[in-house]
Amino acid sequence: MNMVDIFNLKWGNIKNGFLYFIREKTKYTSRHRTEIELFLVPQAVEIIERWATPGRRKKDKFIFGVFDEAMDAEARNDAARLGVRVVNESMRRIIRKLGINNRATTVVARHTWSTILKNNVSVSYISKGLGHTSISTTEKYLGDFDQDQKREVGELIAQIAYRNKIKVDE
Template sequence: MNFTDIIHLTWQDINDDKILFQRQKTMKSNTDISVRINDTMREVLDRWANKQKNEKDFVFPFLVGINSLEKRKAEVHQVVKVTNHCMNQIGAKLGIKEKLNTYVARHSSATRLLRSNAPLAMIKEKLGHKKFSTTESYLGSFEKEVEDKYLDKL
């Protein structure tokens, strides 16, 4: 999930063991995406989610009380900016030289699925893409490093 989708989650999107949502970016397509809640996700929900669990309430507190679409968009942008900053601080402490951000995290998750031999159709579905070509181009930029590694052996 990207951060915009996470921030817009409401309690009606969460059942016992899964999240069922529509991407904010492609909401008009009316395509549901299902994500199984694993132990790590459960810990995040237990620690950071709003305790009030009415169906229409946001799961996370960022957009509570913000009704204007313009202000919501600005708040999402700010949350992503702060998150990216924190990710880079953590990365620096871990000795990671590459820039880290939520965009890279989403790509990395998809790439890990691909490298674990997950079917492209499943990756496409989990990313919320309509076309395989979108998923392939999404993964392609990260596969270049793997390609270079193999070509270096020639």
């Protein structure tokens, strides 16, 4: 999820172990307002419970304390920028403690989620999970296959050719 979508979550978005939301980025620009449905794994429930604003468990209240109902659009934009900065800095501290030298931001996390899934689920599923209105957007987002994937495919083709005794000059 995009961080602004997370900041906009209200308790009413959670129903029967699933999270439902419409992406803020495309809410008013897309012809079709597509609701995204995510299963809440136990780890996600733990995160929500840990970081939720205490005493605000009403359907129409924001889960996290970044936004509140009295904020106008400008105040929400300012709070979102600050919230993303705080989350990104926290991620950087965590990966440093873990001895990881890669870059970690909320955008990198979103790209990592989609890249990991690229090898295991359909592009259609990834597209829906990212909230894209078009699979072609998702295909551009995922980009080209990396060299390791190209190597794996090349080796697979070589194995198939060997098993079937296909000669290169045929």
